[in-house]
Amino acid sequence: MTTSPRQERRSALPLPLADQTVLSFRFTASPRGARLARRLASCQMDAWGWRYGTPAHDSVELIVAELANNAVTHGRVPGRDTELRLSREDGGRVRVEVSDARGERLPETRDAGTGEEGGRGLLLVAALAKEWGTAPRPGAPGKTVWAVVPAEPVRG
Numbered sequence: 001m002t003t004s005p006r007q008e009r010r011s012a013l014p015l016p017l018a019d020q021t022v023l024s025f026r027f028t029a030s031p032r033g034a035r036l037a038r039r040l041a042s043c044q045m046d047a048w049g050w051r052y053g054t055p056a057h058d059s060v061e062l063i064v065a066e067l068a069n070n071a072v073t074h075g076r077v078p079g080r081d082t083e084l085r086l087s088r089e090d091g092g093r094v095r096v097e098v099s100d101a102r103g104e105r106l107p108e109t110r111d112a113g114t115g116e117e118g119g120r121g122l123l124l125v126a127a128l129a130k131e132w133g134t135a136p137r138p139g140a141p142g143k144t145v146w147a148v149v150p151a152e153p154v155r156g
Helices: 005-011 031-047 055-074 121-128
Strands: 022-027 082-089 093-100 131-136 143-150
Touching: 022 031, 031 055, 031 082, 031 093, 055 082, 055 093, 055 121, 055 143, 121 131, 121 143
Parallel strands: none
Antiparallel strands: 022 082, 082 093, 093 143, 131 143
């Protein structure tokens, strides 16, 4: 029995699993891709035991949403994907990494005026993360924006 290309693509998505320490996948540099990144990060946090509505879960979900949106808005290069990497670290920390193909456009926090629609996202990231920064994208052109979120250890 053969599967259709649509079924093959669907099964290629990573599944949130409690026993994996890293969730990594590439997504299209589009608003739809950014929403998928946020949703998969949310599901993975729940699988790791940080349930929906907990501070760690909601912080990671918001940070992924912001970094993924920035990547597809400011880091998009036609024909190049964006990548999310979410890892559970020792001490109850979660590391979020979003990579895009525009290494020359580094993010910077700024004071947005009251009439401006954007410009506040990295201030949210800085407020929710223990630390955040940028690094060259490993193995490809571009950059990685990362954040480390403190999270209470999950009680089993």
